Structure formats: structure tokens, C-alpha cells
Amino acid sequence: MGAIKSFEDLKAYLTSGNGVTRKKMAVANAVDMHSLEAAMQAVKEGIVEAYLVGDGKIINERLEYYFASADKTYVHVVDVADPQAACEEAVRMVKENECDILMKGMVNTDVILRVVLNKEHGILPKGRVLTYNSILNIPGYHKLAFFTDPAVIPAPNKEQRIEMIKYALETARKFGVEQPKVALLHATEKPNPKIAFMQDYMDIIELWKQGEFGDCIIDGPMDVFIAMDKERGGIKNVPSPILGDADVLIFPDFQSANCFYKGLVSFGGAGMAGLLQGTEKPVVLNSRSDSEECKFYSICMAAILAQ
Amino acid sequence: MGAIKSFEDLKAYLTSGNGVTRKKMAVANAVDMHSLEAAMQAVKEGIVEAYLVGDGKIINERLEYYFASADKTYVHVVDVADPQAACEEAVRMVKENECDILMKGMVNTDVILRVVLNKEHGILPKGRVLTYNSILNIPGYHKLAFFTDPAVIPAPNKEQRIEMIKYALETARKFGVEQPKVALLHATEKPNPKIAFMQDYMDIIELWKQGEFGDCIIDGPMDVFIAMDKERGGIKNVPSPILGDADVLIFPDFQSANCFYKGLVSFGGAGMAGLLQGTEKPVVLNSRSDSEECKFYSICMAAILAQ
Numbered sequence: 001m002g003a004i005k006s007f008e009d010l011k012a013y014l015t016s017g018n019g020v021t022r023k024k025m026a027v028a029n030a031v032d033m034h035s036l037e038a039a040m041q042a043v044k045e046g047i048v049e050a051y052l053v054g055d056g057k058i059i060n061e062r063l064e065y066y067f068a069s070a071d072k073t074y075v076h077v078v079d080v081a082d083p084q085a086a087c088e089e090a091v092r093m094v095k096e097n098e099c100d101i102l103m104k105g106m107v108n109t110d111v112i113l114r115v116v117l118n119k120e121h122g123i124l125p126k127g128r129v130l131t132y133n134s135i136l137n138i139p140g141y142h143k144l145a146f147f148t149d150p151a152v153i154p155a156p157n158k159e160q161r162i163e164m165i166k167y168a169l170e171t172a173r174k175f176g177v178e179q180p181k182v183a184l185l186h187a188t189e190k191p192n193p194k195i196a197f198m199q200d201y202m203d204i205i206e207l208w209k210q211g212e213f214g215d216c217i218i219d220g221p222m223d224v225f226i227a228m229d230k231e232r233g234g235i236k237n238v239p240s241p242i243l244g245d246a247d248v249l250i251f252p253d254f255q256s257a258n259c260f261y262k263g264l265v266s267f268g269g270a271g272m273a274g275l276l277q278g279t280e281k282p283v284v285l286n287s288r289s290d291s292e293e294c295k296f297y298s299i300c301m302a303a304i305l306a307q
Numbered sequence: 308m309g310a311i312k313s314f315e316d317l318k319a320y321l322t323s324g325n326g327v328t329r330k331k332m333a334v335a336n337a338v339d340m341h342s343l344e345a346a347m348q349a350v351k352e353g354i355v356e357a358y359l360v361g362d363g364k365i366i367n368e369r370l371e372y373y374f375a376s377a378d379k380t381y382v383h384v385v386d387v388a389d390p391q392a393a394c395e396e397a398v399r400m401v402k403e404n405e406c407d408i409l410m411k412g413m414v415n416t417d418v419i420l421r422v423v424l425n426k427e428h429g430i431l432p433k434g435r436v437l438t439y440n441s442i443l444n445i446p447g448y449h450k451l452a453f454f455t456d457p458a459v460i461p462a463p464n465k466e467q468r469i470e471m472i473k474y475a476l477e478t479a480r481k482f483g484v485e486q487p488k489v490a491l492l493h494a495t496e497k498p499n500p501k502i503a504f505m506q507d508y509m510d511i512i513e514l515w516k517q518g519e520f521g522d523c524i525i526d527g528p529m530d531v532f533i534a535m536d537k538e539r540g541g542i543k544n545v546p547s548p549i550l551g552d553a554d555v556l557i558f559p560d561f562q563s564a565n566c567f568y569k570g571l572v573s574f575g576g577a578g579m580a581g582l583l584q585g586t587e588k589p590v591v592l593n594s595r596s597d598s599e600e601c602k603f604y605s606i607c608m609a610a611i612l613a614q
Contacts, residue, residue: 140574151494154502187458187565195461224569225596232573235596256563258494262531263567266539267447268575289532289542 003176004304005144007137007271007297010175014047014300022049022074023306025284025299026099028090028115029054029083032106033066034288038295039103040067040075047303049074051099053090054106055081083107087115094281095123100306103284103299116279123280129163131156132254132285133171134274135301136261141228146172146180147249150257150274158200161250162212165204167277168248169216174304182213183227183246184220185256189238191221197252217241220250224260273297275305282306310483311611312451314444314578314604317482321354321607329356329381330613332591332606333406335397335422336361336390339413340373341595345602346410347374347382354610356381358406360397361413362388390414394422401588402430407613410591410606423586430587436470438463439561439592440478441581442608443568448535453479453487454556457564459583465507468557469519472511474584475555476523481611489520490534490553491527492563496545498528504559524548527557531567580604582612589613 004010014020027039030052036059042048052059056079063075078093080086087107093099102123104112116122117130124130132151135144148164149156156164165182172180184201191198201220208218219242226233230244251257264270272294276283282302286295311317321327334346337359343366349355359366363386370379385400387393394414400406409430411419423429424437431437439458442451455471456463463471472489479487491508498505508527515525526549533540537551558564571577579601583590589609593602 138574154494154499185562185566187461187561192461224566224573229569229573232596232598236594251566252562253560254494255492255559256566259492259531259558259563260566260570262536263571264574266531266536267445267571267577270574289539291539 003143003178005142007273010297010300010304011045014303015045020307022046023100023303024049024051024098025101025103025302026051026053026090026093027103027105028112029086029107030105031055031058031062033062034295035103035105036062036066037292038299040070041292041296042299042303043074044070047300048101049076051076051078051090051093053078053080053086053093054083055079084111084115087112088121091115091121091123095121099281101282101284101299101302102279104286109285109287112285116276116283124278125280128278129160130276130278131160131164131167132274133164133167133277134257134261134272135171135297136264137271137273137297138264139269143247144175145228145249146175146247147251147257147261149251149254150261151254152276153254155253156197158203161197161200162204162207163278165213165218165248165250168250169213171301171305172247174307177247178215180216180247181242181245182216182218182248182250183222183242184218184250185224185227186221186252187223189222189226189236271297273301275302310450310485312449314580317604317607317611318352321610322352327614329353330408330610331356331358331406332408332410332609333358333360333397333400334410334412335419336393336412336414338362338365338369340369341599341602342410342412343369343373344599345606347377348599348603349606349610350381351377354607355408356383358383358385358397358400360385360387360393360400361390362386391418391422394419395428398422398428398430402428406588408589408591408606408609409586411593416592416594419592423583423590431585432587435585436467437583437585438467438471438474439581440471440474440584441568441579442478442604443571444578444580444604445571446576450554451482452535452556453482453554454558454564454568456558456561457568457581458561460561462560463504465510468504468507469511469514470585472520472525472555472557475557476520478608478612479554481614484554485522487523487554488549488552489523489525489555489557490529490549491525491557492531492534493528493559494530496529496533496543578604580608582609
């Protein structure tokens with residue numbers, strides 16, 4: 001398998017049949033059209049088998065009305081009318097390996113997170129770092145940009161950042177990137193000792209040299225130009241094995257990751273996919289303002305991680 | 308004057324003659340082609356009268372060789388061979404009102420900043436906040452986005468942020484924006500009490516209600532979608548008088564401002580202009596990796612602020 005370089009590649013890979021198997025996905029309170037449409041598209045493309053957990057009457061009505069002609073062989077309705085109970089049932093199905101992927105339906109993020117994080121019945125193993133792992137498909141960039149974390153950890157400490165890098169590396173490798181190039185981002189290439197995470201960056205590079213992260217290249221601090229733009233980054237004459245070719249972008253904080261991706265989604269034609277990692281299985285946790293495309297590709301991302 | 312909505316508008320306004328006057332600009336160590344080309348273009352367009360401070364022999368040679376046919380009526384060479392001394396002379400010319408704008412030539416930012424910040428001979432009045440004030444010209448956005456600060460203050464405190472907003476408002480008003488809409492950016496629209504600047508945002512909105520910032524609208528926290536993207540921001544159903552129409556973007560920190568603008572310059576076709584504010588006169592302080600266009604429009608931005 002060559003590396004997957006765009007969302008089109010991603011879909012083509014998952015629908016190729018080449019050793020790729022359909023994954024089972026539990027959708028918590030799947031009563032809204034947003035999650036139903038994304039799940040049904042992923043079913044249609046052969047990517048998942050959907051377990052729609054929620055009020056059976058509502059779900060069945062919607063399936064009949066909006067997806068009348070769809071093949072329902074891989075669609076199952078699990079009738080749990082109460083939203084909280086539906087979350088609990090979906091999480092249980094994932095925890096007990098009946099499903100490979102958890103997806104949020106019509107339920108507040110806080111509510112499903114409480115169930116996911118529940119010490120007894122949840123799916124976050126003790127001591128694991130919960131973080132949001134994402135991918136940008138930027139028309140002007142020559143490959144996918146795996147990036148973290150735009151949503152969950154405001155200002156990662158060193159231990160969290162190390163885990164975030166490992167999750168992103170795992171994702172990039174599952175996408176066929178053999179030796180991922182990881183850019184530790186900062187406003188400039190000059191380390192600024194006044195900035196808290198600078199020492200973490202240095203320590204992480206030291207750990208990389210000791211083999212902690214496997215076969216990959218980690219460099220930084222560097223700015224977005226050096227990481228992703230050979231022409232503009234090159235003018236700076238900063239020697240970096242990454243120059244203009246980063247696979248993985250590690251952002252200083254979730255503010256910078258968030259502003260970066262939203263700018264490119266709104267004004268750079270970029271597509272975005274993302275999910276929660278650190279849990280036993282990937283959790284697709286899109287928000288209402290995410291597009292249908294974003295939801296679909298987030299399921300695709302989860303399906304690859306679950307292979 | 309209607310509001311200037313693009314860099315094309317900006318150039319048209321400055322070259323219209325309509326009450327706009329040519330400003331005097333001192334270029335510190337103007338021996339490199341980067342600063343010479345930007346300065347000569349601004350001279351040619353009638354925007355500045357240039358005082359090229361530096362090694363007279365080198366500057367004159369370059370002027371004769373590369374700008375042989377250019378009208379030199381508004382070009383003056385000030386012969387100061389030593390780069391440090393050239394910075395000092397350029398700053399002196401600005402301090403003593405012989406010039407309206409200072410521009411960095413071939414000299415490290417650290418070196419010129421030390422001269423600018425010198426307590427006795429520099430041009431930063433005591434107690435003033437020194438910050439970087441910028442503009443993005445994004446093809447997909449319907450107007451200019453004034454934003455701050457991508458370069459100088461890593462994590463602004465409340466007092467600094469208040470001054471940054473005032474500088475950005477001053478800039479927007481000089482560009483003809485009558486009631487600028489100021490977006491206080493965050494990863495989401497939900498205030499997160501764990502994040503240090505959240506209380507500052509609340510306090511700033513309180514100050515705005517008391518009239519501290521004049522005729523403008525300040526709202527937040529909000530994300531980039533709500534600030535600049537009516538469609539994606541609208542899905543969230545967050546009532547904001549700014550929705551999709553921000554003039555001024557206040558970023559949480561310089562990391563987020565930096566990543567945002569560089570992403571859009573590399574992959575959104577955006578143009579950028581910026582300068583140092585807080586000083587007695589605007590300081591154009593571009594870096595090598597900035598394009599010719601960026602340097603030229605930064606001079607234009609300084610010329611408007613100096614009107």
C-alpha cells in the first residue's frame with residue numbers, strides 16, 4: 001500500500017476491498033439526520049456496519065422515509081429510547097468488543113464524554129491521555145496533514161504531548177506513511193526560552209534520537225512555512241529534514257491548531273476529519289458545524305485506525 | 308472615503324491623490340535588494356519619499372544598476388557605512404520628525420529593535436505597549452482582516468491586549484471602517500474558565516460597554532467560523548452581532564495568530580501586511596521570508612497610519 005495522500009485516496013483505499021474489512025460502528029442516540037446521513041453513507045460505501053442506538057420508533061421512521069431505497073443489510077437498530085441510556089448502551093457495545101468504533105449522535109458532547117470516561121463502564125483505560133487527533137486535506141498541499149490537538153487539551157504538558165505525537169504517528173502509519181515527518185510548530189524557528197513548551201520540544205527531540213518514537217523524523221521548533229511551504233520556508237535558510245514536507249503537525253496549543261484548521265476550511269478549501277483517541281476504540285465526535293464530508297471522512301479515519 | 312476592503316483598494320486609495328500625501332520613510336541599512344525594491348516601488352507609486360540610510364557607495368551602485376530608469380526625485384541616500392550607526396541615524400531621523408516611517412533594511416531584527424527601544428535615543432514612549440499589528444487580504448473573505456499579534460507578544464496580559472485592540476481599531480478606522488467589529492477569538496464560543504485569558508475577554512467586553520473603545524462592536528469568545536464564516540458559524544446558532552463579518556481578529560496568543568496567517572498565506576492565496584506599533588511612528592519590520600508584495604503593502608499600511 002502506498003501512502004494515502006488525500007481524502008479521495010482514503011475513500012478509494014477503504015472501498016478497494018483489498019484486505020480492508022467493514023468495521024462495526026455503534027452510534028449513540030442516532031436519531032438526528034446529521035449522524036444518520038454520515039453513518040448511512042459509510043454503510044453504503046462498504047466502510048461500516050452501523051448499530052443505530054436510540055429511540056427505535058424515530059430511527060426506523062427516518063430510515064424508511066429518508067433512506068427508503070438503501071440496502072439495510074448492514075444497518076441495525078438498537079432500541080433504547082432514553083438518550084443517556086443510548087450512550088451507555090453504545091459505549092457498552094464498544095467496550096465488550098461488539099463494535100469497533102463509537103460515534104456520537106444527537107447528544108451533547110459533555111453527556112457522551114461522561115459515559116466514555118466513566119471509571120467503571122467507560123472506555124478510557126486508566127492513565128491514557130484523551131486527545132483529539134485530526135487530519136486536514138488541503139488542496140494546495142501535496143499530501144494529508146495529520147495534526148493535533150484542535151479541541152480537547154488546551155495547553156498540553158510534556159507527557160500529554162508525547163502521547164499526542166504517538167497517536168498522530170500511529171494514524172500516519174496506518175495511512176501508509178512509512179517515515180512520518182513530524183513538525184513541532186512555533187511562531188518562528190528560534191527557540192524562545194520564555195515560552196513554556198520550548199523545553200518540552202527539546203526533550204521530545206532528545207527522546208526521538210533515543211528511538212522513543214520509532215521510524216520517523218521529528219524536528220522543531222519551526223513555523224508553518226518551514227513545515228509546509230518549501231518556497232517560503234526555504235527563504236529562511238534553516239536546515240531542516242522536513243522543509244515543506246511535514247506529515248504531522250504538532251501545534252503549541254489547541255488555540256493555534258483550531259485557528260489554523262478553521263482558517264483553511266473556510267478560506268483554503270480544506271476538508272477536515274478528526275476523532276477522539278486514547279480510548280480503547282476510536283470515537284467519532286463531530287460537532288454540528290462540521291460538514292457532512294467532515295463526518296464521513298472522520299468515520300473513514302476511524303475505520304482505518306480500527307483495521 | 309468608503310472602507311478599504313482589499314490591498315488593491317489600499318493601493319488605489321494611496322495613489323488617488325485625494326488629500327493623501329507622500330510620507331517620508333527612513334530605511335535603516337538599505338543596502339539589500341529586498342528593502343530597496345519595496346522602497347523604490349513605494350516611491351514610484353507616489354506613496355513615500357525614501358531616505359536610504361547605509362553605505363552610500365553600495366546604495367548608489369545598486370540604484371544605478373537596478374533602478375537606472377527610475378525617477379530619483381524622491382530618493383535620498385544618507386551615507387552611513389556602519390549598519391549599527393545606520394540604524395541609529397534612521398531612528399534619529401524618525402525621532403526628530405524628519406521622517407514619518409521607519410523601515411528595516413539589511414540588519415537583524417534584534418539590532419534595530421535595540422536602537423528603537425533605547426531609552427534615551429529610541430522611539431518607544433515610556434509605558435507604551437510594543438506589538439505587531441497586521442492585515443490579511445484573503446481572497447475568500449469579503450473585506451480586510453486586521454489582526455494582532457502574530458510576532459511580538461507571546462501571551463498578552465490584559466493591559467497589553469487592551470492596547471493591542473486599540474491599535475487595531477486605530478488601523479481599521481484609518482482604513483475607513485466606521486464601526487469595526489472586533490472578534491475575541493478562542494477555540495469555541497464557550498468560555499473555558501481553565502484558560503487564563505478568558506476573564507480578560509470578559510473584562511474587555513465590560514470596558515467596551517463602558518465606552519472605553521469608542522464606536523465599535525466587541526464580542527467573544529468565538530471561533531474563526533463565527534467570526535468570519537457566516538455559513539459555518541451560523542450552524543452553531545450562537546447569537547453574535549459579528550457573525551461572519553469581523554473586521555478585527557484578536558488572537559489568544561501569538562502562536563495562534565502566526566499559524567493562522569501563515570496557513571492562509573501558503574494555502575489560501577492570502578496577502579499579509581504588518582508593522583510594529585506602539586512606537587512614536589510606525590516601523591516596517593518585515594522578515595526575509597516575507598514576499599515583495601508583503602513588504603510593499605506593509606509600507607502602504609504605515610503610510611495610511613502616518614496620514
